[in-house]
Amino acid sequence: MMLAMRTTLTIDADVEQLLQREMRRTNKSMKAVVNDALRVGLGARGKPARPSRYKVEPHSFGFKPGVDVDRLNQLVDELEANELARRLDW
Numbered sequence: 001m002m003l004a005m006r007t008t009l010t011i012d013a014d015v016e017q018l019l020q021r022e023m024r025r026t027n028k029s030m031k032a033v034v035n036d037a038l039r040v041g042l043g044a045r046g047k048p049a050r051p052s053r054y055k056v057e058p059h060s061f062g063f064k065p066g067v068d069v070d071r072l073n074q075l076v077d078e079l080e081a082n083e084l085a086r087r088l089d090w
Contacts (some may be wrong), residue, residue: 011019021083022033 019033
């Protein structure tokens, strides 16, 4: 049988905000959130699982040789400027 310990803690404002956010996110009581955080912080649950490594899968866009894909934004800007100039000439 595990006995519960009652105590009073003074919690800093930034920690209170984190607790409130976690309570809303998990829909748990403050007691549950504090106990979970203490278990993790004190190593009772072991280290958190390391997230899986992000994997980038390349994709061929099919651009022809000689097309500088790093300058496509410049091409779009030029086309928009030309369209605006065409509209203003009317």
